[in-house]
Amino acid sequence: MTAPLLPMETAADPPANLHPDIEAVLVSQAQIARKIAELAVLIDTDYAGREVVLVGVLKGAVMVMADLARALSVPVSLEFMAVSSYGSATSSSGVVRILKDLDRDIAGCHVLVVEDIIDSGLTLSWLLRNLRSRGPASVEVVAMLRKPEAAQVQVPVRYMGFDIPSVFVVGYGLDYAQRYRELPYVGTLRPEVYSS
């Protein structure tokens, strides 16, 4: 599934209470809500009659995980992994290690990996290999954001939210130095935020 590339100007409904550090909104709260509902319909259809193990990748995926889990009708269980791929820098190091593993065996389970963003694709590529080695019945991916221009490896994503330009973004789970994750939209930071 190919999601449309969203130029900044199309951010439909900039919130009245825009955070002062945000320069532009790339994906609005309303656009995210609509996309979650759309993805939930697709996932409910594909997994009808089955139970799904949602595997969220901390910390960024918590918002997608919470919204998607509540939008789905199929029974789900929530699992989290923490893997380290970035420091506080604004680009991917490509180094992945497990900081927190799943709490359960996923052998024979239908696993849906939930990601906030696919940047280089290195984290997800590594994670999919790791999860597949545990003998699940299936492993698919749902991601809210993807930067096609930043891809270093191609990762099969069954359910895709928005393709965005290769700019540093925060909000809806995405951070800069652990801040801004709580913003209900996705946007770029003002340049002065990086230098302060």
Ligand code: PRP
């Ligand atoms: C982000 C994001 C993905 C990964 C994507 O996590 O949540 O897991 O980077 O990057 P990649 O496609 O280049 O591998 P991050 O390591 O920043 O951790 P966080 O979710 O805790 O912020």
